[in-house]
Amino acid sequence: MTLVMRRVYVGIVGLLLASGVLQFYFAAVGAFARPQTDDSFSLHLANGRMVFPLLAVLAIGAAALAKAPGRLIGLTSVPLGLAILQSLIVAVGNALGGATEQRTTPLALAILGLHAINGMIIMGATSAVMARARALLSAPTAPAPAR
């Protein structure tokens, strides 16, 4: 049972990683789309707001069910936290920087640029989770029975 859950855990983290890669791809699609409309970033928004967070929550659940150590469960929840931070960077950046629909400000852009940096950190964290999830797969599922 635990072994199956560990495979599921690795599978979900794999999907999470794929969703993260796609998120960069969709960002480029949105950036290069002409004309720029509200829909230019619809794929980026749908993947970032729905797919990635959902997979991230499932990954945390799978980590717990796979009897991963507490530290790994904690690490698995990092991508979710940082994904929420992604939206907050945009909200706080625009609001605090005084940007409007028509015009950004240098301060707003200085904050909004962090969206890309945080995106890379999310990928790094997700990759780290992946490495440990795979290591967990080859670890013994239960303490060796005492002889």
Added chain:
Amino acid sequence: MSTLSLIAVDLLVALVGVGTWLGAAIAAASGRTRATRFLAVSAVAVTLVRVAVVGVLAGRGWWFVQEKVVFALPLVVLVGAVAVVVLVARGVTAAIVPLYGAGFAASVGLVSPLLTGYPMGVGQALISLGVAAAATLVAWRYTSGAAVPTKRLLVPVAVLGLVGVGLELLPAPQGAADSPIRTVASELRGPSTPAPGGSVRRFELAARKASITLASGTSVEAWTYNGSAPGPEITAVEGDLIEVTLTNVDIESGVTLHWHGYDVPNAEDGAPGVTQAAVPPGGGHVYRFLADQVGTYWYHTHQVSSEGVRRGLFGALVVRPRNDVADTAADPNSDADTVDLTLPVHTFDGIVALGAHDGAQELAVAPGRPVRLRVINTDSTPHRVSLVGTEFRVVAVDGYDLHEPGPVRGEALRVPAGGRVDLSFPMPDGAVALLVDDDASRATLRINGDRASTVDTAATVDTTSWPELDLLAYGTPAPTPFGPDSAFDRDFTLVLDRGLAMVDGVPMFAQTVNGAGYPNIPDQRVREGDLVRVTVVNRSIETHPWHLHGHRVLVLGTTGSPLWLDTFDVRPGEVWRVAFRADNPGIWMNHCHNLDHARQGMALHLSYEGVGTTHSGH
């Protein structure tokens, strides 16, 4: 500090709060005593700062802090206090779980309102509590050496969450039983004869796809009325009867005609699913109404309007006063001498155009001649309009004449999505330029007087730093039929936000009104003759141009000329109070005129008692 900045600061402080509480928990779990103490003290300080920020924000209105005051702050303060007491009394190891609890409490307090928006209900609070409790249990299970009865404890937590989910899924309570329907909206037709002295003005508009060519030569695949975008300008004289026959050639999603800002009888309003069915390809519909409001208006499709209007299904509607026309015949020096230009601003495939001019449109006018520019924002976001080279007056907003408008120079005008401003000035000797969004390289209007050489000077003045003209304090006061101190029969509040909600039966991260999306937002119910006050609060970080069909609203609390508007920009953190007399029976759309936001749920109905609809859907 602006309300929006306060909202941003609160988010930031809440975020640091999550970081410090969780950081303290992790430090405790790692056995780092000093780090734990430092982070716990920081967390307490940050939490107190947040309480203070929320206190200031509360002064801007309860709507901005509701979920923080009733849920987020009490929860994190309570759990945080327990954690600190345990930390002091029993040491770091014992405090691990309570500190995690405080971290998760802070997390749900931050995230939950962002997911569901205003207002925070009991169901949502229970779900959030359940999530925080479940996360704390998991943390307990994995940080405690001793056996933890996780499964037994998970049961009440799950029950808590499920009760919350159940409460959220319960249908919203309906208002008082509907009064019997005496009238059907689609039967509230306009008159069939003009006012005395007026004539019948007949127009035919055929909606079809066409390739249009902008002045620069750029061609755009557009949806058009009669093959052009903007569509033909509909003009009339006060008292005329306007009769428009709409046909649909090949717009598969259907079309209608909505007379934006014109208080037509309900059945002529062009709101599909409410006052008529959308006109399918091959179909037709006749609109008839009296031209009884003078000024600058516009028409556009209301079916799948976010796409239809963006692609070009719109045009200007201008009604001139009858006196002017009578004078024209008698006196050649009267207003007939006025250079009267209608300038719809529209973004075609990302290219901003004034009418069909996407570059500089040039015009020669003899100095001294009166000029009137009617600017219409047909986009879904606001535009900034600046007039360079002359002093001018804003003589009308949304078609309504302002009282004693003063001279303006060096100030820009913000025109909300769907809004109009009329600018008037006598032509000076030099040149005048109208800029959109301070950008002289895009669509501009250049009017040359005698000295044409000054044109470039006029167009290259940098208007970016010009302040925005405050229309709330422009002109001078004049009597109005009601005001801020009137006794209102109905008082509605619309709190605009974002959150998960059902929109047309589909769950989405919607643009919400009082926590719901179209068509689940309860109708504003009025009785004919009611004096109605509406408070519109914007809790979100996007601008919402609010537009009520069938009525113009009086902005309450202006210090200048009375402002009667049909579209007003409620910017992030703003609260607008407006009033109107319910004198046009029917069922009226009441929505955000950022048409993408309307599509994402930000729309509801104003409905009169006794009026029903036979249509369904949008």
